[in-house]
Amino acid sequence: MKSCPECMRVWPDDAGFCPADGMQLKPADLVPVARTNDPLLGTLLCGRYELRRMVAAGGMGRVYESIDQQINARVAVKVLHEEVAQNPLQLERFKREYEISSQLPHEFIVKVFDFQHDPALGAWLLVMEFLDGEELRGVLKRDHQVSPERLVRMISQIAMGLEGAHAKKFVHRDLKPDNLFLCGTREGDDVKILDFGSVKNKNDTAKKLTTLGTQIGSPFYMAPEQAQGLDTVDARADVFALAAITYECVTGEVPFAGTSGPSILFALLSTNPDPPSSKNEQVKYPIPRALDPLMDVALAKDPDLRTKSVGDFASALGHAYGLTGNPMTWAHLAQGDLARQIAEASARVAATDRFVAPRSSADQQPAPLTAPNVHPANHAGVPARRPVRLVLAVAGILLALVVGIIAVIVLRHR
Numbered sequence: 001m002k003s004c005p006e007c008m009r010v011w012p013d014d015a016g017f018c019p020a021d022g023m024q025l026k027p028a029d030l031v032p033v034a035r036t037n038d039p040l041l042g043t044l045l046c047g048r049y050e051l052r053r054m055v056a057a058g059g060m061g062r063v064y065e066s067i068d069q070q071i072n073a074r075v076a077v078k079v080l081h082e083e084v085a086q087n088p089l090q091l092e093r094f095k096r097e098y099e100i101s102s103q104l105p106h107e108f109i110v111k112v113f114d115f116q117h118d119p120a121l122g123a124w125l126l127v128m129e130f131l132d133g134e135e136l137r138g139v140l141k142r143d144h145q146v147s148p149e150r151l152v153r154m155i156s157q158i159a160m161g162l163e164g165a166h167a168k169k170f171v172h173r174d175l176k177p178d179n180l181f182l183c184g185t186r187e188g189d190d191v192k193i194l195d196f197g198s199v200k201n202k203n204d205t206a207k208k209l210t211t212l213g214t215q216i217g218s219p220f221y222m223a224p225e226q227a228q229g230l231d232t233v234d235a236r237a238d239v240f241a242l243a244a245i246t247y248e249c250v251t252g253e254v255p256f257a258g259t260s261g262p263s264i265l266f267a268l269l270s271t272n273p274d275p276p277s278s279k280n281e282q283v284k285y286p287i288p289r290a291l292d293p294l295m296d297v298a299l300a301k302d303p304d305l306r307t308k309s310v311g312d313f314a315s316a317l318g319h320a321y322g323l324t325g326n327p328m329t330w331a332h333l334a335q336g337d338l339a340r341q342i343a344e345a346s347a348r349v350a351a352t353d354r355f356v357a358p359r360s361s362a363d364q365q366p367a368p369l370t371a372p373n374v375h376p377a378n379h380a381g382v383p384a385r386r387p388v389r390l391v392l393a394v395a396g397i398l399l400a401l402v403v404g405i406i407a408v409i410v411l412r413h414r
Contacts (some may be wrong), residue, residue: 040079053065
């Protein structure tokens, strides 16, 4: 492996220059890691994992870009914080993440290679494939909305990864933008689903780590039955979470908002979100009206009334944007091709008003009729029926006039 002497990033042996800062790369063993206030940088854990650069830090631990010297490969090493490692339940969750992820080899699920204890430092570490890109959370913070072609490809890939987990009776239970990593390629994003540490194992022999009534997951994306801590949670909880993520991607808002955990859960259990297409005047990308009934079903509070699988949801999403085919096709189709197909579908249905585009104040002015008593959309010039509301309004005016005339006549004869 090679390393950049400036930023310490790791690259394959055939790389020449660092894409991040343009520096010429050198063999990693000739680029010692500069000493900092992080005592783990430059150390060799478990006799094989050399920590080169700290890339993320969170409540559970720190993630380092590292070299697995045993196989000469770049990996990500998450070193658990000491207080986390001393918590038996938290430690068991990381162990379970490793064990379950190793049973889910899938192109859209992050690969987890190892879970070990370094006796010299007393540290526990989880070793995963290193990913270049960013979390969906970062995309939403920056752009607020995701383009239709990017969304369809992303949701299709997530659905494929989750279908593989659901087939083995694993329910993710903590699906959220923070746990969806987007790796950019020339064709578009390749998604990696992260963090199977909160998974619910529906297999009969599964070891139970939570008690009845315990809440697992983020309240913004949590299914109602999950929020209530019910033991009946199944794959349909992931359908709900995926729908909530989709709602945020198209509208820029979470479907159930609140200023605190309890207020979010109250909204989740007692309210329904606005139809996505009602947000059209405040978003960049037009939202098809076909998304409204799709979201109603996918975010149903009763799991028996909800969309049955993540695959069904991804399929319905693509069809709502006018695509033909299925998620297995869309997951591997270039985003440029998806954009073209969606644009063509939008053009086909625009005349029937199935897509609601953002409107300016000028667009909202009444359009003149093309001929007396002819609806502007009636290109054949055939007289169209007047809207029912207009007929009722005219009838109301006439009735008021008749009543007024009668009243005047009565008063004159008194």
